[in-house]
Amino acid sequence: MGDLKTLANSTSNSPEITSLLSQLPRAKWWEELDLYLWEGAWYFPSVLESTLAFRSHFDSSGTTADFILASNPKTGTTWLKALASYIMNCTRNNDGGGYVIDENVEDPLLKNHPHELVKTLECVTYLKNQTPDLSAIPSPRLFHTHLGYNVLLESIKNSTDCKIVYVVRNPNDTFISLWHFMNSARTPEQGIFPIEEAFENFCNGVYIFGPFFDHVLGYWKESLNRPNKVMFIKYEEMKKNPREQVKKLASFLGRPLASDEEVDKVVWRCSIDRLKNLEVNKYGMSLWDGLSKSSFFRIGTVGDWKNYFTSEMKERLEELTRSSLEGSGLNFEIL
Ligand code: PAP
Numbered sequence: 001m002g003d004l005k006t007l008a009n010s011t012s013n014s015p016e017i018t019s020l021l022s023q024l025p026r027a028k029w030w031e032e033l034d035l036y037l038w039e040g041a042w043y044f045p046s047v048l049e050s051t052l053a054f055r056s057h058f059d060s061s062g063t064t065a066d067f068i069l070a071s072n073p074k075t076g077t078t079w080l081k082a083l084a085s086y087i088m089n090c091t092r093n094n095d096g097g098g099y100v101i102d103e104n105v106e107d108p109l110l111k112n113h114p115h116e117l118v119k120t121l122e123c124v125t126y127l128k129n130q131t132p133d134l135s136a137i138p139s140p141r142l143f144h145t146h147l148g149y150n151v152l153l154e155s156i157k158n159s160t161d162c163k164i165v166y167v168v169r170n171p172n173d174t175f176i177s178l179w180h181f182m183n184s185a186r187t188p189e190q191g192i193f194p195i196e197e198a199f200e201n202f203c204n205g206v207y208i209f210g211p212f213f214d215h216v217l218g219y220w221k222e223s224l225n226r227p228n229k230v231m232f233i234k235y236e237e238m239k240k241n242p243r244e245q246v247k248k249l250a251s252f253l254g255r256p257l258a259s260d261e262e263v264d265k266v267v268w269r270c271s272i273d274r275l276k277n278l279e280v281n282k283y284g285m286s287l288w289d290g291l292s293k294s295s296f297f298r299i300g301t302v303g304d305w306k307n308y309f310t311s312e313m314k315e316r317l318e319e320l321t322r323s324s325l326e327g328s329g330l331n332f333e334i335l
Helices: 001-007 015-023 045-057 078-086 121-125 154-158 171-184 195-202 212-225 234-240 241-251 258-270 311-325
Strands: 026-029 034-039 041-044 068-070 140-145 162-168 229-234
Touching: 001 034, 015 121, 034 045, 034 154, 041 045, 068 078, 078 171, 078 195, 078 229, 078 241, 078 258, 121 140, 140 162, 140 258, 154 162, 154 229, 162 212, 162 241, 171 195, 171 212, 171 311, 195 311, 212 229, 212 311, 229 241, 234 258
Parallel strands: 068 140, 068 162, 162 229
Antiparallel strands: 026 034, 034 041
8 A cells, every 4th residue: 555554654753652552452454554542433643643733733712713524434525525615615695695606716626626625634734744823724714524523622512613514424335435445545466455354344443533333423412412513414315415405504604505506506516427527636646645536536326335245244234233323313224
């Protein structure tokens, strides 16, 4: 995995991170990647160090508002980043009746991969610089995180000016998407990683930012307690009825769209069919070395898991899903 391995496994070797890592449970993932269990979730060493930096230095006091997009990997992050940044770019209609796309302003998605428009705090913003200056970013600021709700800062959780949007996807498609994604970072010599082994890890919660259900339930419970603070969106519902979901998202972000025509424009401009064919997303490496920009766009459908799962895999994940979500009120329509 070349660069990905270097980026994932390395730290600054400071006494603090070295000492912390020496005390944490450790696992190997995909042969050569190190994972450490901290506060109930698995991290690459580099990402754990940047998570600690984020927790020490992130400051929301100087801004009037922040929006934090959150997700477990491969559940719709790229799509949500595109949608939220596109919506935040809309301007108020002259007659005051909602927000519209300003066609005089250049489409931000033409020149930027969605991951460049909304950076992931612990994977990009705090990765190479532990004290980035975020004060110059105009308010409302838009960030993303893969961190679990339990390790978000209290200042984010308690601020009335900070809202969270969480996107979730059914675990079957999430796993298949993750397996393809990780395979795309392997060399031809390494070949395809055995799906059985990857599945075993996923079911045991041993993967970057796993376990899946703990992550999902942390945000789900908070969205039930405080719906005005945490919006919970299902990938499958966005696929089924993108218009309705985009309307809801825009209202939550304080940018209600002026008309169905505007909603349709946002839906199309952020669609995978459009984004995967834009030059900016076809070539080059993402902000994470070792991962190509194009690897964030594959097929983007619901139900691809059926092309890969054996009946044993289906039953095992079905049972895990049932027992993990029991009593939570959350369910996935796994088609
Ligand atoms: P990340 O968490 O690593 O950023 P994320 O964007 O959540 O990844 O996951 C990528 C998945 O979203 C891919 O799914 P697939 O492997 O099943 O195809 C990718 O195709 C899909 N995706 C990316 N952009 C969009 C979009 N605009 N609409 C729908 N799905 C999308």
